[in-house]
Amino acid sequence: MQNTFWTAFATSLAAALVTSLGIFVIRYFSRWGSRNTTYFMYFAAGVLISSSFLHIVPRALSMNAQAPAWLLAGFFGLHLSNRFLAVFNCDKEPGKKDYVFGLVPMLGIGLHSFIDGFIYSVTFSVSILTGYLASLGMVLHEFPEGMITYLLLLRAGFNERSSAVLAFLAAAATTPLGMLVSYPFISAIAPSSLGVVLALSAGALIYVGATHLLPRAEQEHRKYGLFALGGGVLVAAIIVASKA
Template identity: 65%
Template structure:
């Protein structure tokens, strides 16, 4: 058990490091990122929607018979959070774009926290199982950091605040999820994990389909569909790496 703890901690920390590198890379090339943010939004939507429908949702459904209800709950909860931000944050600050950064940050942060729990579970099963899970999961960490940072900047947050919030939500949540879940690993059965995955998928579907795509479509950039397709292809590569 001790070995599985340290290997899970190292793996989740590696995921956080990859995400952080993504944040700092886009920070270094921020002007280019700002100019092409519509393409990043489409790319993010392609990744989040595809991974959710092709991998997370089927997995959750196979683990928990009530997963559809949790999927719906995840979607609705993030919708309510978006309405709360628009009603009580955007109106008071006068910046209608705040929700564009806050809502994806919450959805990605929740998903990253659950990723940390998955590291705990897979490495407890065996080192080999954990390594296989890590190989697939780390692939999506780099673009996750980039997307979170750019959307926060687009939402009106300062560069320093965007950097901090992106790190906290997209990077730090993964090892925190691992540390929080490991002491309770014996209590996290397949059904409970399925419920968490379904909640996460509902949140990610909301972020991708209801929150990001309308923003990208409103700008009507020439190659936005190619960016969406690229996101889908990356998602497919992530899914295939886990099989």
């Protein structure tokens, strides 16, 4: 049991490290990243929507018959969070920084990364092999997740340092935190309960991709936007296939 804990914790730290590496790389190439943020928004929307529908939603449904209701709750829960945050920007003047644009995806990605930590606890508790197989697919999405979170915060008006710190806290640090919080209670977490949190996560990610990122990206009218969107769908399909 002790070895299982340290293996799960080390793997969650590795995932956080990969996410941090994505943040570091995109910060180092910040000019290139800023010029191509729209394409990253398309790509992120493709990844988030596709991975939710292809993997997270089916997994949640297999664990809990009430998953559709929790999926809806996750979607509208993040919408209400968006509206709440928008109150602070309701008097936004032309040229004022739109912090909400970066904070809403950060919340959705942070929730998803936190639940990733739960999944590390569950899979390594089943067996070491199961944990490693699940980790293979999960770690694949950590690198672009860090990049995307950082770029969206930067685009929203946060400075480079604040964007990097917030992206690290939301996309990287939440994974080992979720593992540490869930592991002591893992034997008491029923599959149906995990299905609830997975459905909430999927609803939040679908909201971020479909109603937050895609509409904003479409306003830019970039020539190769559909290719970036398709690339995100393809990456999500590869990640799902690697987990199968």
